[in-house]
Structure formats: C-alpha cells, structure tokens
Amino acid sequence: MTTSIVAQRFKLIKSSPSMAAKARVDVLRAAGKQVVDFTIGEPDFATPEHIVQAGIAALMRGDTKYTASSGTPALKAAIVEKLARENGLQFSPAQIVVGCGAKQIIFNAFAASLEAGDEVVVPAPYWVSYPDMVAINGGTPVLVQCPQSTGFKLTPELLERSITSRTRWLVLNTPNNPTGAVYTGAELEALGAVLQSHPEVWLLTDEIYEHFVYGRARHVSPLKVAPYLAERTLIVNGVSKAYAMTGWRIGYGAGPVPLMQAISLLMSQSTTCPSAIGQCAAITALQGPQQCVSDAVALFRTRRDLMAGRLQAIPGIGCTVPDGAFYLFPSVAGLLGLADHNGAVMKNDVNVATFLLEAAGVASIDGSSYGMPNHLRLSFATSAGEIEEGCQRMLAAVTSLSHPQPV
Numbered sequence: 489m490t491t492s493i494v495a496q497r498f499k500l501i502k503s504s505p506s507m508a509a510k511a512r513v514d515v516l517r518a519a520g521k522q523v524v525d526f527t528i529g530e531p532d533f534a535t536p537e538h539i540v541q542a543g544i545a546a547l548m549r550g551d552t553k554y555t556a557s558s559g560t561p562a563l564k565a566a567i568v569e570k571l572a573r574e575n576g577l578q579f580s581p582a583q584i585v586v587g588c589g590a591k592q593i594i595f596n597a598f599a600a601s602l603e604a605g606d607e608v609v610v611p612a613p614y615w616v617s618y619p620d621m622v623a624i625n626g627g628t629p630v631l632v633q634c635p636q637s638t639g640f641k642l643t644p645e646l647l648e649r650s651i652t653s654r655t656r657w658l659v660l661n662t663p664n665n666p667t668g669a670v671y672t673g674a675e676l677e678a679l680g681a682v683l684q685s686h687p688e689v690w691l692l693t694d695e696i697y698e699h700f701v702y703g704r705a706r707h708v709s710p711l712k713v714a715p716y717l718a719e720r721t722l723i724v725n726g727v728s729k730a731y732a733m734t735g736w737r738i739g740y741g742a743g744p745v746p747l748m749q750a751i752s753l754l755m756s757q758s759t760t761c762p763s764a765i766g767q768c769a770a771i772t773a774l775q776g777p778q779q780c781v782s783d784a785v786a787l788f789r790t791r792r793d794l795m796a797g798r799l800q801a802i803p804g805i806g807c808t809v810p811d812g813a814f815y816l817f818p819s820v821a822g823l824l825g826l827a828d829h830n831g832a833v834m835k836n837d838v839n840v841a842t843f844l845l846e847a848a849g850v851a852s853i854d855g856s857s858y859g860m861p862n863h864l865r866l867s868f869a870t871s872a873g874e875i876e877e878g879c880q881r882m883l884a885a886v887t888s889l890s891h892p893q894p895v
Contacts, residue, residue, distance in 0.1 A: 500623040505616050505857035513851045524878035525851045526866040529665065529815070531732040536780040539731060539773045546768035555761045558752035559586025559740070563767045566774040567740050574698075575709045577723075577742070585748045586762050586770075587755060590696050590726040590739030595621050597692060597722055597741065598657075600750035602627040606656040611642040612859030613817065615665045615694070619859075627656065631859050636808065636819070640667040640860075644678045651682075657690045658683065660710060663697040666858045666865040667817040668792075668810020670701055673708040680714025690720040696739075697813040699730045699781050702789045705811035719744055730781050731773040736766040788814045791868040791875060798879035799866075802886050814869040817855065821862045826889035833892055837862050848885035850878045 509527040516523050534540075546552075558564075564581040571577045587593045594617075598608070604626040610618045611634045619629035632650045634642050647658065660679070662671040671679075683689055691710060698707040711721055726739030741751065755761065792809065795816055799807040804822030820840045827833045828847065834840050837854040841864055844850045855863030868875060 497624060501620040505853055509851060509853050521849060523849045523851055524874055526878060527851045527853050528867050528869060530734040532870050533732055535732050538776055539769050542772035543765050543769040546765045551764050551768050553764060555764050557756040557761050559762060560767050563771050566771045570774045571742060576712050579742050582745050583748055584740060584742055585751050586740045588737045588759050588762050590724050593724050593739050593741040596751040596754045598622055598625040599754055602656060605654060607652060607654040608657040609650045609655060610659050613640055613667050614859050615661055616857050618659055640669040641671060644682050647679055647682045651686050655689050657692050659692045661694040663700060663812025665813055666815050668813040668815055670705045670811040673713045676708060676710045677713040680717055683717060691717055692722045694724045696726055696729050700785055700788055700814055701812040727770045727773045736769055738762055738766045738770040794872055795868045795875045802883050804886055814867060816866045817863050819863050827892040828889060837864060844882060844885060848881035850881050
C-alpha cells in the first residue's frame with residue numbers, strides 16, 4: 489500500500505504550461521528583470537465600463553447569494569438569445585449550464601461521461617488542458633497530428649483513422665488556440681459527415697475565441713452546418729475573451745439535457761454555483777452594446793499584422809498569418825542546430841524558448857506543450873509597443889546564434 493496521500497492518477501497530468509510560464513515571468517520581474525511577456529492568453533485591457541457597472545450594481549442591490557448550480561434563469565435566457573442571434577442555433581434554458589469559466593464546463597463534461605479507457609480524439613496542436621482533463625477523468629487522449637500542411641486543421645481522413653470502438657468524444661477548437669486556425673463551414677461539414685457514420689462519438693466544440701476572426705474568415709459553429717449532431721454535441725463558450733472578463737470566471741455550455749443535468753450535479757457537489765455577481769455582469773455583456781467586441785477585434789487584427797510582419801523578418805523563424813484568436817504559432821525549426829555564445833545548441837523548441845527568455849527577456853511557450861514540437865506560441869494580446877520591443881529583442885538574440893564549432 490502506498491503511503492502517499494496523492495492519488496496515482498495525478499501522475500498522468502502536469503501543471504498548465506501557460507500558468508507555469510506566467511509564474512516564471514512573475515519571478516523574473518520580481519527579481520528586477522525587464523521581461524516582454526508573450527505568454528498571456530487574455531486581453532490586456534480592462535473589462536468594458538458598462539459591464540463593470542453591471543457588476544457594481546449587482547453588489548449594491550444585494551445579488552450576492554447562492555444561485556442555482558447551473559446558473560440563473562436570467563443568464564440562461566441571455567445565452568439562449570445570444571446563440572440564436574449570433575450563431576443561428578436554437579436552444580432552451582434547460583439545455584444551458586453556466587460554470588466557473590469554460591474550463592469547468594469541459595472538465596465536468598469529461599467527468600460526467602468518461603469511463604476508464606474511453607478515448608477522446610484531440611487534434612494537435614491543442615489547448616494544453618484538453619489531454620490532461622481527459623486523463624484525470626479516466627480517459628485516454630488520442631492525439632492526432634495536424635501539421636501546417638493541413639492548415640493545422642483536422643481532416644476527415646485523419647478523423648476517420650483516429651476513431652475506434654472506444655472513442656467517446658471529438659474535441660474541436662475553432663478558432664484554435666494556439667494556431668489561430670479557423671475551420672470553414674465546408675471543412676466542418678466534412679468532419680460532421682464522418683461523425684454521422686459513428687453515432688457513438690460525441691462532439692465537444694470549444695468556441696471561446698469565436699469573435700476573434702480576421703479578414704475573410706468567419707466563425708461557423710459546427711452545429712450550424714451539421715444540425716444532425718445536435719443530440720450528441722456540447723458547445724462550450726464564455727465571456728472571458730470577447731469581453732475581457734477572464735477574472736470574472738463565467739463560462740457556459742449548451743447541449744443535450746441529460747448531459748447538462750449531469751454537469752450541473754457535479755457543480756452542485758463541487759463549486760455549488762458560479763459567482764452571482766459575475767453572472768449579472770455576463771448578462772449585460774451578452775445583451776448590452778457590442779461595440780466593445782468590434783473594437784477589440786480591430787485592435788487585435790492590427791497587432792496580429794504587426795507581430796507577424798516582425799517575426800517574418802527574423803532569420804530561422806517561419807510565421808504564417810492566422811485567421812483567428814490572438815496567437816501566432818511560428819516555426820522555429822530554422823534555429824535548431826544553432827548555438828549561443830556559450831556553445832549551447834538549440835536542439836528543440838524548449839531550448840529556443842529558454843534561450844529567448846534568458847538572452848532576450850522575451851517569454852513565450854514552447855510548441856511541444858501544445859502537441860506540436862519545433863514551434864512557439866506567442867500571444868499578441870499585448871500593446872504594439874511591447875510587440876515592437878519583444879520582436880526587436882528576438883531579432884537581436886537570434887542574430888547572435890551561430891553554427892557550433894566542430895570539436
């Protein structure tokens with residue numbers, strides 16, 4: 489018998505790489521080092537004033553008590569209205585569950601549905617938490633490599649090959665973190681056709697970045713083009729990204745009633761309910777003026793173009809321009825094999841990320857953490873001044889690399 493109080497299944501998971509990167513930046517800054525931080529996955533501006541005022545008003549009128557575990561009727565109604573207005577999808581309040589962020593909805597969906605050994609198809613690159621949330625809930629993540637040649641997107645052929653008799657879920661994230669890839673309606677329709685022939689497989693569609701699409705790209709919810717999947721699809725979304733409300737911790741799911749009831753049951757025995765104040769603010773976010781969202785999209789598009797242009801000018805770094813989200817996912821394969829002034833050779837993307845942090849004071853996250861080695865994830869959810877400064881530092885650092893001297 490083990491003497492450890494920690495369950496063996498915890499050996500299957502690791503700390504969030506994005507949170508770990510943020511912690512490293514905090515330590516360096518506390519020590520007095522000037523760090524340009526490209527790790528943060530949240531808007532760098534404040535929650536819009538009218539939403540903040542809604543939260544204050546909730547406090548002042550005493551909306552500070554427990555709510556129903558799955559959210560207030562008023563917020564559920566606002567979500568139903570939002571899904572109809574923006575996504576062309578029809579849901580009832582009974583099909584909505586509100587949680588402490590979108591992450592809780594995903595975690596509880598896996599907790600409610602996975603049996604030991606059930607498989608979950610996760611296209612790579614993926615948001616870092618998907619595989620670990622599958623593993624901690626007894627499932628097996630099936631990681632499917634979707635390289636740049638496919639636009640970092642899952643294809644019907646790759647999906648078909650990944651499905652087995654144990655497959656329980658497919659996870660789709662569009663727009664995607666970390667690549668910014670946005671699936672077209674036709675691409676989603678083709679994936680839906682594969683799922684149609686596998687009625688035992690459910691679809692979890694993470695649409696938290698839906699508003700951040702640029703140029704000709706358009707966000708399409710998979711259910712819009714594959715309505716026949718409605719009885720086995722969970723839509724996950726929230727207010728964190730679009731409304732700069734990451735700290736308010738309000739996310740939501742929309743899906744079949746039995747799954748929503750199971751998720752709500754789990755919350756009743758864990759977090760009890762989402763923040764009452766946050767829910768009031770989220771109603772205003774969804775029902776109030778949307779100009780703040782349009783302004784954020786325009787700002788992020790400018791920053792995307794700026795950072796992509798600067799990265800494309802750095803030797804050894806290959807950068808495509810993403811259609812969505814607020815991340816770039818450049819290849820650093822051209823830097824592998826080069827050495828710094830101490831003779832340390834860049835053997836992989838982790839080495840490159842460490843080198844940029846130590847030599848240039850630029851924080852990024854290695855692509856290996858997202859299931860795609862030889863890349864970095866860089867967030868452009870920061871100021872133009874920080875982007876300019878960080879990219880200049882990267883250019884100077886990379887230029888200092890050289891081919892190692894033969895021994």
